[in-house]
Amino acid sequence: MTNTAVIITEYVYLISIILFIVGLKKLSHPDTAKMGNLFASAGMGLAILTTLFYPIETETNNYMLIFAAMLVGGLIGLIAAKKVQMTAMPEMVSLFNGLGGACAMMISFVEFYNYPAGQSLMNGQILTTIFALFIGSISFTGSLIAYGKLQGSLRDSLVLPYPKIINLTLLLVIIGISIYIVSLPELSFVWVILLLVFSLVYGVTFVTPIGGGDMPVVISLLNSFTGLGAALAGLIYGNQVMLVGGILVGASGTILTILMCKAMNRSLLNVIIGGFGTSGGASGSSKDQNVKEATYADLAIQLKYAQKVIIVPGYGLAVAQAQHTCHEMEKILEAEGVSVKYAIHPVAGRMPGHMNVLLAEADVPYPQLLELDDANREFPSTDLVLVIGANDVVNPAAKDDPSSPIYGMPILDVAQAKGIVVFKRSMSTGYAGIANPLFFNAKNSMLFGDAKVSLQKLITEIGNA
Amino acid sequence: MDGLITFLASNLLMIYILVFAIYLGMEVISKVPTVLHTPLMSGANAISGVVVIGAIILVRQAEPTDYLVLTLGFLGIALAMINVIGGFSVTDRMLEMFKKKKR
Numbered sequence: 278m279t280n281t282a283v284i285i286t287e288y289v290y291l292i293s294i295i296l297f298i299v300g301l302k303k304l305s306h307p308d309t310a311k312m313g314n315l316f317a318s319a320g321m322g323l324a325i326l327t328t329l330f331y332p333i334e335t336e337t338n339n340y341m342l343i344f345a346a347m348l349v350g351g352l353i354g355l356i357a358a359k360k361v362q363m364t365a366m367p368e369m370v371s372l373f374n375g376l377g378g379a380c381a382m383m384i385s386f387v388e389f390y391n392y393p394a395g396q397s398l399m400n401g402q403i404l405t406t407i408f409a410l411f412i413g414s415i416s417f418t419g420s421l422i423a424y425g426k427l428q429g430s431l432r433d434s435l436v437l438p439y440p441k442i443i444n445l446t447l448l449l450v451i452i453g454i455s456i457y458i459v460s461l462p463e464l465s466f467v468w469v470i471l472l473l474v475f476s477l478v479y480g481v482t483f484v485t486p487i488g489g490g491d492m493p494v495v496i497s498l499l500n501s502f503t504g505l506g507a508a509l510a511g512l513i514y515g516n517q518v519m520l521v522g523g524i525l526v527g528a529s530g531t532i533l534t535i536l537m538c539k540a541m542n543r544s545l546l547n548v549i550i551g552g553f554g555t556s557g558g559a560s561g562s563s564k565d566q567n568v569k570e571a572t573y574a575d576l577a578i579q580l581k582y583a584q585k586v587i588i589v590p591g592y593g594l595a596v597a598q599a600q601h602t603c604h605e606m607e608k609i610l611e612a613e614g615v616s617v618k619y620a621i622h623p624v625a626g627r628m629p630g631h632m633n634v635l636l637a638e639a640d641v642p643y644p645q646l647l648e649l650d651d652a653n654r655e656f657p658s659t660d661l662v663l664v665i666g667a668n669d670v671v672n673p674a675a676k677d678d679p680s681s682p683i684y685g686m687p688i689l690d691v692a693q694a695k696g697i698v699v700f701k702r703s704m705s706t707g708y709a710g711i712a713n714p715l716f717f718n719a720k721n722s723m724l725f726g727d728a729k730v731s732l733q734k735l736i737t738e739i740g741n742a
Numbered sequence: 743m744d745g746l747i748t749f750l751a752s753n754l755l756m757i758y759i760l761v762f763a764i765y766l767g768m769e770v771i772s773k774v775p776t777v778l779h780t781p782l783m784s785g786a787n788a789i790s791g792v793v794v795i796g797a798i799i800l801v802r803q804a805e806p807t808d809y810l811v812l813t814l815g816f817l818g819i820a821l822a823m824i825n826v827i828g829g830f831s832v833t834d835r836m837l838e839m840f841k842k843k844k845r
Contacts (some may be wrong), residue, residue: 286745292841300769301771305774305778305782307775310782311834311840313785314837317785325794325798326795328795329798329802342744342801343802346801347819350820350826351827354829355828357828359835363835366832366836369832373832376822377790377791379817379818380797380821383797390811391811399750400745401753403749498784501789506790507791508798514767516795516799517756517759519792521759522792523793525766526787528763528765528767529762529767530783532768533779540776629779630777630780634781637840638839
């Protein structure tokens, strides 16, 4: 490799790194976010091009194979990104993330395979590779499990017996194998495969016990794992752009994970070892209590003559694809002189910010969206709150039942309003699997059925009223 | 132990970069509104696809007859490209919606 080529390569990598950093910075402000994404993708494009064409000593290149792989992967990614429903965004991100982890895993596996025979393994190179293999594998299988759980093909109730013991044992076994590999006089491939298998299994057992509302936190955590995997691979190759790009994601992903935990008032450790989804439902033997059922005609009249209505949208609204119908009803009510706003809980939907994306898709104007604190200030002066497909984010147990698994999570305090109507399919518990005493509140009535169908019927009734 | 020390000594600069990048990554997004958590996670996720570079280097250096490496390399590139292209496009789609409602 000529000297000039090396220097050019290194400096183009530097430009890529700067684009990543500026991109991430811009991504964290609403006004510049779109530009930030463009910056980051430009950085990536530049880094890939440079890697493809900088001169290397062994001139095999295998370009046909590389281009074929890039084309196949790129096309699949593009189609998946265009086709995916906005509601399914969190699981898509999780799936993408797992694939990145798989790549880190494969690279480190090949690194072992290429390791010269008869050489001692007691060095930093091998330690880094072991760590990269471990992290990449967890990120891969862990993300797939998270994907399956969010998508609904894996039941949340799927629990391991004694998850803490299993996880701790597996971790110790993995550390043991790693130490053994390094202490051998030369590389034993069998043990590398064992390490790989145990790491893959650990990814599964790590994510399986975590469920319910904690899934976004796990995805964010796995995202930072993939970043770390990329950074370690960068260290193995002595490649700065991989190192910095990976570490940026690793560090910012960790911060993001912590921010998400804060939004739910939970600690990261609690999420990982807590076993959230399993202990719920204990509070309140609610079967004897009475639930009022609303009728469409009544509700239509109440809405039409209300001064102020706040809608609390949840994942149920998204699943029913009712965001457009909801926006339609809101416009009709506004035309009748009713003030309609939306109260968005930080973790509404499946991921923080997810609900904002969905409502934006339905063209709901930005000023109509209230954040948690503003919404709670407005509830006392609100005539009617419509809780559509939301459950855990309005559960008063988080406020006054210390035994509840979600105790301490800030909620939308809808009970302050003059009247509440909960749109729900059935009386079942929410995503977190916890009973909701709000349903039995004297001010509350229930409207059962699919959110979209209910809203359509309601629109018709408002027209008749 | 010697191997470890040699590694640390010869990668001193990389380790400096590593430490600074950790700090930078934490600073860069320390204040981000909840609205942007999902797009930011998705964008960061796309950046972590930078691991594709490792897979490209791997295949470029591989012997044309080394089928195990070529197969794993092919898979690695394809999977990481799904992560990169898919990640950036999905982020763009999400942010497109925020832009629309600004008007």
